[in-house]
Amino acid sequence: MSLTPILMPQLGESIAEATVIDILVEAGALVQAGEDIIEVETQKATMNVTAPCAGIIDHYLVQPGDSYAVGETLGLIKPSSEEIPAHEPLSQPPSTQPKPEAPTPEPASPSSLPSEAPLRRSEARVKPTIKGLPVPAHITGAQYMSPRMKARMHELGLREADLAGVAGSGAGGRVTIQDFERFLSDLEETRLTRASSMRVAVADAMQRSWSRPLATVAQPVVLDTLLAHRSGLDPKPGPALYALRALAMALAENSATAGRLIGNQIAHPASIDIGFAVEADDGVLVPVIRGADRKPLQTMVAEYNQLVEAARHRKLPPQATGNSIATITNFGTFGLTWATPIPLPEQTLVLGLGAGRKAPYWDEGKEAFIPVLEAQLTLSFDHRVLDGGAAGRLLSRINALMSDPKHL
């Protein structure tokens, strides 16, 4: 009886090869059909290759640590009964993307197989090691929205994100107009309240901002010196204003960290205008203090307080909105210790100030833990413009300025 090849199966969309991690069953052993015999790893997950039929593994052709292409023969098995493995079509449609070595793409019909490919290719089944790992959707079709869909969505003011929960029944899993209309009619059963225009505006801004790769770094800042400094002032600047001033001074020293990436160019800020988040009604407003690097802390208090009042009542003057290069957000007032805020879509940076808590601090001089009031400073940034190092240096500088506020 002839030997049946054990082939590297199709392991998922756009997977062209996998690395053999481990041979699970040695040559010479008797296996059942479908039993795990080789463990392989792809970029996405670790999976097992299973025996195409019951029988004795004759020999392997692979080494752990090496990579093999989808469809390649990994070993040979001697079927144990007259039952010759049936040639069934793949459970998944064959990849429509060309293999790296083949110059011409295969035909994209889901119901036909390439004529030369050995039918045995279909045998081995993939059992993911981690149960429930989703097999990625067919890219051709999954994200396609027909003109009619787009027009209807536009008509209703919906965006792609709003349909995230809609399962598609169309080709390649795409959302068809029928899925969409069903989704809409189901919505009619749901209690709906009208989102305020503020809410819609914030949603739009956050959606646009999120289209960038954002990252966050954090450092604790000890507030004791700052609070002591503050107690001696009248009127008293809020902690957020200290952070604002520190950020402004740090950016004045190196404004490239607040630059914006446009194509392959960095657009540099013209003026150190910093915004700060104020909760108002159903959303957030961001009034702006212009040229905050040139205004000492004390001189900004009145302006800051006026702007907060105006923002709360949604009466910000136009010159105090827009065109800021970074934002401060003081979510500590909500009792949050740390968070990863999302910068405004036109900005690269947002500095967050968490709630202050008493925490033990190792004092090297005293060689003891002393209680201090500590808050988390978080800096969320567009990772295309700066990396951890630059973000870290910026944050450290802000930290240093806030820890020794007499220079602010």
Next chain:
Amino acid sequence: MLMARLLDERLAQLYRAGRIFGGVFLGKGQEALSVSMGMVLNRQDVYAPLIRDGAGRLAFGESALDALRTCMGSPMGPMRGRDGNVHRGRPKEGYLPMISHLGASISVVNGALMAKRMKGEKKFVGIASIGDGATSTGAFHEAINQAAIEKLPLVLVVANNQYAYSTPTSSQFACQSLSQKAIGYGVSDHEVDGTSLTDCLKTMQDATDRARQGEGPQLVIANLLRLCGHGEHDDAHYISPELKASSVGADCLKLAENTLQSDYHISKESLEIWKEETVLEINQSIEQVQREGAPDPYHHSWKSLISRELCEHS
């Protein structure tokens, strides 16, 4: 004839001055034959002139103004700029506008004659003018055959000017004379010296009389020579000098002038006056046409059907 010749000369001038778009085709050498056609026709008849029938058109009733308007693309002309040069006519007046496909106009004349017969009109006739080249077309064959079967009062006039563009008659047909075709179709034939005005008038009268009387189609073959290029873009260098020197190459206009002077005692001065008057008329017409300007493409009716509701927007 004079008008036709002088008009032609003027058109050639305008063409060379770049004032005419497209091609210009003259009828030099065929004026005698052509004018004879126009002169034997009545208002209720049908006339399908061809490329070199400037004289016939004028004789049938076209004004020099209309001829110039069409050649110069005036929106006031009968074709309103939609067609030009010799592709002009007034169908409802029996003056059919040709299309470029030679021989195609003959069956149109047939149809008009069939219609007149169905309507009960009497003693009408239709003249279709073609050249030696058109006798090779399928359309010619079908139409003369059709006219013969239906015994229509068609007078089919072939101006055998020896060349179809650069093609001599030896490459156009193999029979000895075009008039031999008549017996093949079962029609009557006439052959005439195309350079003689008197002969042409006589033959055309004879042919149309017979047709009017119900003797069926008449094929008239006129022998002459084209005294110009196929179009004004053509220098006609291929025309055989022997032919030019022979009797068929005589200028019918000069011959007519001679005849007028010798047989009809018209003075040279009279001829000069006629020439001057004609040139004046032509110049005035040209001035008028030039004032008429060009068709306005943005205020033009771009509809190809008379049923507006069935026109598609483009």
Next chain:
Amino acid sequence: MSVTYLEAIREAQAYLLEHDSRVYIYGQDVGAFGGAFKATKHLANRFPGRVMDAPISEDAMIGSAVGAAIEGMRPIIEIQFADFSTVGLNQVVNQAATLFWRTETPCPITLRLPSGGTSGGGPFHSQCLESIYAHFPGLVVCTPATVEDAYSMLIESVTLDDPVIFCEHKYLYYHLKAESLPKDALPLGKARIARAGRDCTVVTYSAMLHECLEAAEEMSAEGIELEVVDLRTVKPLDTDTIIASVARTGRLLCAAEGWPWGGVNAEVISRVVAEGFNLLDAPPQRINAKDTPIPYHPKLWSVHRPAAASIMAAVRNVLRS
């Protein structure tokens, strides 16, 4: 009482001959013989001198029609098979179609073209040429699919002051029957929703209408409801009705017996994509005859042109995408 598609054409001509003295019929064998398909049977007797036999001269037949039209007549030219009309193509497209544009004189001629395939017809007795005539400006092109339309559209065509190419389908001559002749009709240029539907619009005309309706019936059993649009005239094309239908269904299949390159299907799809792009839920598709001359053997012929089964497969394709 029932009337066939062919009888409807004959009755329409009888009506015209009777009510309009300007009408006459000219074609090969139309006189005493009554026409190759008997479309003019007995008419020569009833209307002496107005139903005339022509020699085999399509160029002269059509050219003479133009001349007669200039003189005020309303000729109906019966071309024996649409396939032979190309012999007279020059007179149609350069003489008849340009007369009004060039001279403001209308050309009210009607050319009847027995079109379309029948089993065993072969390459030169089966052609559908509406696409080539529609291409030339100055012509109206009719493609009646029903007995009623064969009647009323022919009468309207002859009444129209413009040249009309009347593509009557030979297969429907004796196969299609109706209860009676209609009293009224949609005007020329308007398409008709032959079957209301929901899941896909199928735009078609002439004999293909019946194949599409058959396909629609079968698919209905599977819960797929096709909306079938009968164009009636392919030039002018009733773009409004087509787009309104696509607005309802979001999907389009065009089915025609003509050849694939250019043609009615291509024209419809081009317009729907340009004017109704945002109505489409899937790329519009078409199904045509194969890009070869029409085969003679009935077995070959049966797959050469679209039929209910291939139309269904094409619809499924549209629904799947």
